[in-house]
Amino acid sequence: MAQQEPREGRLRPARRLTLAEDVYESIKTLVMDHILPPGERVNIDALARELDVSPTPVREALARLEADGLVRKRPLSGYTTTPLLSRAEFDDLFDVRQLLEGATAGRAATHASAEARERISAEAAASIDVEAGDGYRRHAAFTALDAKFHDLIAEVSGSPLLRDTITRLHSHLHLHRLYFPVAGAPDTNTEHQRIAAAIVAGDAAAATEAMRAHLSAARERHLPAFDQLPAPATPRDSA
Amino acid sequence: MAQQEPREGRLRPARRLTLAEDVYESIKTLVMDHILPPGERVNIDALARELDVSPTPVREALARLEADGLVRKRPLSGYTTTPLLSRAEFDDLFDVRQLLEGATAGRAATHASAEARERISAEAAASIDVEAGDGYRRHAAFTALDAKFHDLIAEVSGSPLLRDTITRLHSHLHLHRLYFPVAGAPDTNTEHQRIAAAIVAGDAAAATEAMRAHLSAARERHLPAFDQLPAPATPRDSA
DNA sequence: CAAAGCAACATCCTATAGGAAATAGGTTCC
DNA sequence: GGAACCTATTTCCTATAGGATGTTGCTTTG
Numbered sequence: 001m002a003q004q005e006p007r008e009g010r011l012r013p014a015r016r017l018t019l020a021e022d023v024y025e026s027i028k029t030l031v032m033d034h035i036l037p038p039g040e041r042v043n044i045d046a047l048a049r050e051l052d053v054s055p056t057p058v059r060e061a062l063a064r065l066e067a068d069g070l071v072r073k074r075p076l077s078g079y080t081t082t083p084l085l086s087r088a089e090f091d092d093l094f095d096v097r098q099l100l101e102g103a104t105a106g107r108a109a110t111h112a113s114a115e116a117r118e119r120i121s122a123e124a125a126a127s128i129d130v131e132a133g134d135g136y137r138r139h140a141a142f143t144a145l146d147a148k149f150h151d152l153i154a155e156v157s158g159s160p161l162l163r164d165t166i167t168r169l170h171s172h173l174h175l176h177r178l179y180f181p182v183a184g185a186p187d188t189n190t191e192h193q194r195i196a197a198a199i200v201a202g203d204a205a206a207a208t209e210a211m212r213a214h215l216s217a218a219r220e221r222h223l224p225a226f227d228q229l230p231a232p233a234t235p236r237d238s239a
Numbered sequence: 240m241a242q243q244e245p246r247e248g249r250l251r252p253a254r255r256l257t258l259a260e261d262v263y264e265s266i267k268t269l270v271m272d273h274i275l276p277p278g279e280r281v282n283i284d285a286l287a288r289e290l291d292v293s294p295t296p297v298r299e300a301l302a303r304l305e306a307d308g309l310v311r312k313r314p315l316s317g318y319t320t321t322p323l324l325s326r327a328e329f330d331d332l333f334d335v336r337q338l339l340e341g342a343t344a345g346r347a348a349t350h351a352s353a354e355a356r357e358r359i360s361a362e363a364a365a366s367i368d369v370e371a372g373d374g375y376r377r378h379a380a381f382t383a384l385d386a387k388f389h390d391l392i393a394e395v396s397g398s399p400l401l402r403d404t405i406t407r408l409h410s411h412l413h414l415h416r417l418y419f420p421v422a423g424a425p426d427t428n429t430e431h432q433r434i435a436a437a438i439v440a441g442d443a444a445a446a447t448e449a450m451r452a453h454l455s456a457a458r459e460r461h462l463p464a465f466d467q468l469p470a471p472a473t474p475r476d477s478a
Numbered sequence: 479c480a481a482a483g484c485a486a487c488a489t490c491c492t493a494t495a496g497g498a499a500a501t502a503g504g505t506t507c508c
Numbered sequence: 509g510g511a512a513c514c515t516a517t518t519t520c521c522t523a524t525a526g527g528a529t530g531t532t533g534c535t536t537t538g
Contacts, residue, residue, distance in 0.1 A: 018314050019492070020302075044520070054493045056295065059521090060302045063259075067306030075257050076499060078520060089400075096400045099342050161328075161335045161411075165404055172400075258522070283490070293523045298491090315529055317490060 019053060024061035026051055031070045031081055032174045039083035042071060068171055085172070087226055093172055094219040098212045100166050101150060104157035105195055105211035106204040116156040117200045123149050124189075124196035142185055149192055153199070153211075184221040191217060258292055263300035265290055270309045270320055271410075278322035281310060307410055324411070326465055332411055333458040337451045339405050340389060343396035344434055344450035345443040355395040356439045362388050363428075363435035381424055388431055392438070392450075423460040430456060 027047070030036045042062070048055040062079050065071045071079045085093065108120070126145075147170060154163035191214040198207035266286070269275045281301070287294040301318050304310045310318045324332065347359070365384075386409060393402035430453040437446035 018490095021314070043518095045518095055520095056298075056492060056494095059295075059299055063299045063302040064306045067303045075260065076520070077501085092398050092400045095398060096404070099338070099401075103338050159331050159334060161331045161408070162338075165335070165407075168404075169400070257520095282488095284488095294490095295522060295524095315490070316531085 020057040020060045023051060023053060023057045024064055027058070027061050027065060028068075028070065031065070032171075036081050038081050040081050042079040042081060044078070068168065070171060090222070090226075091219075093169065094215055097166075097169060098215050100162060100169070101153070101215060102208045102212045104154045104159070104162055104166065105199065106208040107157035107159065107162075108153050109199045109202055109204040109207035111158055112156045112199065120149075120152060120156065120196045121200050123152055124192045142188075146188065146192075153195070156199075184217070187217065187221070188214075257296075259296040259299045262290055262292060262296045263303055266297070266300050266304060267307075267309065270304070275320050277320050279320050281318040281320060283318070307407065309410060329461070329465075330458075332408065333454055336405075336408060337454050339401060339408070340392070340454060341447045341451045343393045343398070343401055343405065344438065345447035346396040346398065346401075347392050348438045348441055348443040348446035350397060351395045351438065359388075359391060359395065359435045360439055362391055363431045381427075385427065385431075392434070395438075423456070426456065426460070427453075 027036075036042060044055050044058050044062070048058045051058065062071055062073070066073050066079070069082060071081055073079050108116070112120075150170070151163070151167065154166045157163065191210070195207060195210040195214060198210050266275075275281060283294050283297050283301070287297045290297065301310055301312070305312050305318070308321060310320055312318050347355070351359075389409075390402070390406065393405050396402065430449070434446060434449040434453060437449050
């Protein structure tokens with residue numbers, strides 16, 4: 001009622017256009033960064049108080065996040081964050097990524113503009129300066145750069161639908177254990193450059209193969225995360 | 240307030256668990272059947288009155304539908320149903336379907352249980368009795384059966400993620416012109432049986448190829464729909 | 479006659495209140 | 509001592525009201 005004036009010190013950034021949109025982005029970040037732990041119950045009212053908004057936009061944002069697969073809704077029991085990926089789900093994710101992203105790399109190699117090839121090449125080269133920094137910042141920067149590279153190839157592939165699908169999959173990847181040390185950053189850069197080179201050369205088969213090899217290697221690099229802790233049981237999964 | 244008691248004569252079916260869920264299904268049907276024409280504005284209040292609920296669950300349902308791609312939201316202007324697929328988007332959809340569903344067919348052929356192969360074979364054979372009926376009913380039954388067959392293969396493929404992705408794509412297909420005469424129903428059945436045979440035989444390459452050929456043929460059968468009417472301009476698309 | 483400006487309208491967006499269901503804890507009975 | 513039942517609390521779910529914004533139609537002016 002009387003609190004229409006802008007408030008200071010809020011968790012979310014300056015509002016863009018609609019409040020619900022901001023709330024959506026805020027909650028998405030909370031889930032991605034595991035500030036809301038996977039498999040945990042999400043209290044709508046508490047979240048609304050935390051973000052300093054009414055429960056209504058929170059509810060709308062959660063509905064969208066449910067469609068994105070980041071939270072789940074049990075009919076009369078409330079929302080919960082999606083539990084961590086199991087080993088089987090993780091393997092499934094990378095299988096699908098190989099299929100989809102292998103295709104985007106091939107398509108990009110076949111019909112991409114000269115300007116687009118230039119951008120890809122530049123992006124692969126720019127990956128080097130991420131070596132600076134350390135700890136969480138370094139990990140976040142590396143992850144962001146990797147995502148950008150993959151999205152760039154998807155964009156250039158010329159299939160909006162394929163790109164959307166891959167973007168959606170990437171959300172699921174962030175459900176993986178977060179603070180896992182990225183020892184293989186240099187390897188990743190090398191692999192990215194191999195992919196970029198194949199695309200620039202216009203060799204579709206080589207680009208597809210390079211992408212699949214890259215994802216296969218990335219999968220291997222992530223695997224030790226499953227040995228850290230035994231996957232916590234998620235009794236809530238039972239229908 | 241005083242209208243908590245169940246009401247008669249409502250548009251939507253008997254409520255399942257939550258009101259928002261029912262509203263979601265109801266609106267989804269309205270969009271799929273083009274009762275809400277593509278590209279049209281969606282009035283939240285009017286829809287709430289029509290469904291005899293308050294605007295709040297309608298808003299929540301629309302948020303989910305937006306994530307599904309069935310409606311779009313322009314920040315301070317309201318929701319609109321997604322416009323009809325353009326020729327380019329239609330081609331893109333079938334390109335992606337070939338990629339994804341070709342993979343599911345191959346996977347199904349490789350590792351499917353004997354029981355699963357039996358189900359697929361039965362489903363392909365059952366497609367024949369859809370010849371009965373006529374007009375809209377026949378079309379709806381045929382579409383449902385086709386969707387079921389494709390989903391069955393996706394299920395058997397053993398990749399939940401792949402199956403979800405394909406299901407999502409199918410929603411987009413329904414954005415295509417609806418009342419298009421399905422002249423090629425017999426052809427569809429023949430193609431389905433070819434796919435089923437390859438899967439039963441365990442020939443992954445043949446299954447993939449049969450699926451791709453089927454989708455290619457289906458695409459051709461749908462193409463004349465674009466000649467019926469010139470695609471209506473959608474001026475609302477401009478940012 | 480056309481274009482720009484203004485005003486009224488309709489619509490969306492957010493906040494708050496109240497009822498219903500599910501969960502958790504304690505108690506009692508076997 | 510364990511299990512089942514009951515009660516209280518918490519939480520979700522729905523409905524309603526009010527403020528802000530975009531849109532549309534009309535009027536006026538060049």
